[in-house]
Amino acid sequence: MLPLPDSQFRHQLLGWFAANQRDLPWRKTSNPYCIWVSEVMLQQTQVATVIPYYLRFLDRFPSVERLAAADLNTVLKLWEGLGYYSRARNMHRAAAMILSDHNAQIPDDYEIFRGLPGVGDYIAAAVQSIAFGRAVATVDGNVKRVLSRLFLMEQPVNQSGTRNGFPEAAGKLLDQDRPGDFNQAMMELGALICKPSTPACHICPVQSFCQAFQGNRVDQFPKRLTRKAVPVYHIAVGVVLKKDQLLITLRKPEGLLGGLWEFPGGKTQPGESNRQACIREIREETGLEIEVEQSLTIIRHAYTHFKIMMEVFICRYVAGRVRLNGPVAHRWIRFGQIPLYPFPKANHKAFPLLETYLQTRK
Numbered sequence: 001m002l003p004l005p006d007s008q009f010r011h012q013l014l015g016w017f018a019a020n021q022r023d024l025p026w027r028k029t030s031n032p033y034c035i036w037v038s039e040v041m042l043q044q045t046q047v048a049t050v051i052p053y054y055l056r057f058l059d060r061f062p063s064v065e066r067l068a069a070a071d072l073n074t075v076l077k078l079w080e081g082l083g084y085y086s087r088a089r090n091m092h093r094a095a096a097m098i099l100s101d102h103n104a105q106i107p108d109d110y111e112i113f114r115g116l117p118g119v120g121d122y123i124a125a126a127v128q129s130i131a132f133g134r135a136v137a138t139v140d141g142n143v144k145r146v147l148s149r150l151f152l153m154e155q156p157v158n159q160s161g162t163r164n165g166f167p168e169a170a171g172k173l174l175d176q177d178r179p180g181d182f183n184q185a186m187m188e189l190g191a192l193i194c195k196p197s198t199p200a201c202h203i204c205p206v207q208s209f210c211q212a213f214q215g216n217r218v219d220q221f222p223k224r225l226t227r228k229a230v231p232v233y234h235i236a237v238g239v240v241l242k243k244d245q246l247l248i249t250l251r252k253p254e255g256l257l258g259g260l261w262e263f264p265g266g267k268t269q270p271g272e273s274n275r276q277a278c279i280r281e282i283r284e285e286t287g288l289e290i291e292v293e294q295s296l297t298i299i300r301h302a303y304t305h306f307k308i309m310m311e312v313f314i315c316r317y318v319a320g321r322v323r324l325n326g327p328v329a330h331r332w333i334r335f336g337q338i339p340l341y342p343f344p345k346a347n348h349k350a351f352p353l354l355e356t357y358l359q360t361r362k
């Protein structure tokens with residue numbers, strides 16, 4: 001059983017938060033829609049990265065109605081580079097449901113809000129506590145680390161599933177009168193003071209309650225499961241040129257990078273060279289016959305559970321009409337039209353080299 005700190009813990013944490021919290025744009029509003037947008041963007045993403053995206057997004061979609069009315073391509077274009085694109089697709093779907101089923105109001109009810117696409121335990125707790133003052137504790141990576149040190153919790157912080165003690169511990173600590181501030185204070189403490197490898201215990205406002213600090217065991221917490229080695233996939237893609245146009249294809253709306261545009265291609269099979277894979281993949285995906293002219297570059301990119309080494313080839317259209325198998329749409333575009341379409345980050349890494357190549361080719 002966890003010891004239940006007295007109100008002094010909450011008092012000290014909230015006092016520290018009031019004096020030390022970062023000046024962040026989503027802390028200047030009580031609008032549930034804006035808070036929802038910020039919390040969705042902040043999942044798996046650093047605050048500094050999120051700020052410009054948040055400002056641009058709300059500038060373009062200042063209300064749930066405007067978001068619901070937008071086409072997905074526009075939403076993904078504004079999300080481009082932020083990663084985890086299912087967040088944007090789900091928020092877009094949820095906005096349409098809020099418009100049709102909830103009179104364009106973010107549901108002021110944990111269970112109803114939790115039932116919307118993309119709204120998990122964390123987002124529901126964050127929005128409901130910060131925007132509506134509901135007493136639900138948030139549990140993100142920062143909170144888990146703080147809890148694990150405060151209470152010497154043996155549960156690994158990177159173990160999936162919520163039945164591992166952290167929600168219970170967070171719920172017991174929660175300030176019932178100021179749940180939104182308290183949740184933000186716990187997360188802020190983890191972000192600014194109780195950092196993963198260099199916790200600033202000497203200035204920590206809850207040092208006197210921290211069992212790891214008191215027992216001189218801070219370096220032993222949090223516990224983590226050792227991760228398996230991340231696989232590396234070899235990918236071959238082709239920039240297929242036909243006169244002054246190049247071919248891009250649209251990924252199906254669901255799954256990894258769903259709804260984004262890309263150069264056609266795919267995984268290199270065992271025993272196959274990247275060049276052979278490029279020709280085969282383009283034939284399979286688009287029905288086109290192409291010739292590989294040269295290799296442009298090799299891009300390295302890391303996703304959450306795997307890495308890719310993607311070789312980008314310059315290809316020449318030879319024959320055939322586009323018949324898609326996998327992608328759901330295609331366009332022949334000029335290089336200058338690329339900014340109109342959302343692309344994965346790995347493709348973006350190739351654009352400067354491609355631009356130089358196309359200029360020297362003229």
Ligand code: SF4
Binds near residue numbers: 206210
């Ligand atoms: Fe974290 Fe150190 Fe504060 Fe404990 S005393 S909560 S380990 S920063």
